[in-house]
Amino acid sequence: MSHLRTFLAGATTMASALAAVFVLTGSSDPGRKANFDEITVGRINIVEPDGTKRLIISNRAQFPGAFHEGKEIERPNRRTFAGMLFINEEGTENGGFLQKGSIEGASGKIDSGLSLTFDRFRQDQALQLLNTDNEKSQRTAVLINDVPNFKVTSMDDHPRFREQASKLDRAGQKAYWNKLTEEGRLGVNRIWLGNTADKGSSLQLKDAQGRVRMMLLVGADGKAEIQMLDEAGKVVRSITPTL
Numbered sequence: 001m002s003h004l005r006t007f008l009a010g011a012t013t014m015a016s017a018l019a020a021v022f023v024l025t026g027s028s029d030p031g032r033k034a035n036f037d038e039i040t041v042g043r044i045n046i047v048e049p050d051g052t053k054r055l056i057i058s059n060r061a062q063f064p065g066a067f068h069e070g071k072e073i074e075r076p077n078r079r080t081f082a083g084m085l086f087i088n089e090e091g092t093e094n095g096g097f098l099q100k101g102s103i104e105g106a107s108g109k110i111d112s113g114l115s116l117t118f119d120r121f122r123q124d125q126a127l128q129l130l131n132t133d134n135e136k137s138q139r140t141a142v143l144i145n146d147v148p149n150f151k152v153t154s155m156d157d158h159p160r161f162r163e164q165a166s167k168l169d170r171a172g173q174k175a176y177w178n179k180l181t182e183e184g185r186l187g188v189n190r191i192w193l194g195n196t197a198d199k200g201s202s203l204q205l206k207d208a209q210g211r212v213r214m215m216l217l218v219g220a221d222g223k224a225e226i227q228m229l230d231e232a233g234k235v236v237r238s239i240t241p242t243l
Contacts, residue, residue: 068091112133115129190208
């Protein structure tokens with residue numbers, strides 16, 4: 001009997017502890033609101049009443065894959081980042097914020113970056129705010145991209161494109177990708193605004209094939225210049241304060 005009393009006492013204590021947890025977290029009442037000064041978690045899933053994930057905030061170890069029409073697609077390469085993903089009403093990824101930063105003790109190698117992206121519907125990023133940093137260079141930029149409608153090129157098409165390209169030699173691959181770009185099947189960068197490797201800054205305006213056609217430049221020495229380029233990338237006219 002003594003063992004039974006000990007067991008029942010332990011069970012009662014455990015039940016009381018669980019009840020306290022339920023009360024504190026609101027688990028026993030879905031409508032309950034709780035206030036916390038601080039929480040420590042590995043990942044938070046913000047979901048709709050039907051369970052559809054809408055926003056995920058995660059550490060690196062638990063960072064999710066990609067989401068497409070309610071299904072999660074494994075992306076192990078994303079496990080180098082922490083951040084958040086935006087997911088739309090149908091359960092498709094809609095952009096996100098990724099960040100990382102580390103330095104190797106012996107080599108001093110820096111690997112740091114932050115990226116905030118906004119995707120076109122069922123497509124890749126149309127707008128990106130980017131910052132990357134390593135021991136050789138630092139880049140900060142705003143990128144605006146043309147992204148095809150998902151009915152023209154879906155996210156499922158890209159693996160097929162890469163597979164087809166892998167069967168070609170280098171020249172054939174270049175021609176293949178150029179053809180897809182000309183057909184409007186691929187996303188291309190149209191506007192790039194940011195700093196340059198030589199400590200200057202530039203605004204690049206590009207055509208539908210992603211070729212730079214106009215640049216506004218300010219060098220590290222403060223000299224300003226406007227360049228107009230042809231399809232081959234040759235400067236055909238340059239405007240400076242001295243002209």
